[in-house]
Amino acid sequence: MANGWAPDGAVQDQIDDTIKDAVQRARTMMPTGDSAEYCDDCGEDIPERRRQALPGTRTCVVCQSKRDATVRSIGINRRGSKDSQLR
Numbered sequence: 001m002a003n004g005w006a007p008d009g010a011v012q013d014q015i016d017d018t019i020k021d022a023v024q025r026a027r028t029m030m031p032t033g034d035s036a037e038y039c040d041d042c043g044e045d046i047p048e049r050r051r052q053a054l055p056g057t058r059t060c061v062v063c064q065s066k067r068d069a070t071v072r073s074i075g076i077n078r079r080g081s082k083d084s085q086l087r
C-alpha cells in the first residue's frame with residue numbers, strides 16, 4: 001500500500017534499483033585485461049598467485065585495501081529514501 005503520491009510497489013522498486021546500482025558498481029570495479037607485474041600505486045611486485053587469481057589486477061594487496069577503504073567511505077545514494085533524507 002502506497003502513501004501520498006507514491007505508486008503501489010514504490011518501495012520494492014527502490015530496493016530493486018539499489019540492488020541494480022550495487023551490482024553495476026561492483027562490475028565496473030572488477031579488473032579486466034592483463035595483470036600488471038608491478039603495482040600501479042607503489043611499484044612493488046604483484047605476486048604471481050594474485051595475478052592468476054585476479055586477472056587484470058593492477059595493484060598489490062596493500063594498495064587495493066587502501067582503495068577499497070576509500071570507496072566504502074563514499075556512501076550509497078538511496079534515491080530519496082527516508083533514511084537518506086534524515087541524515
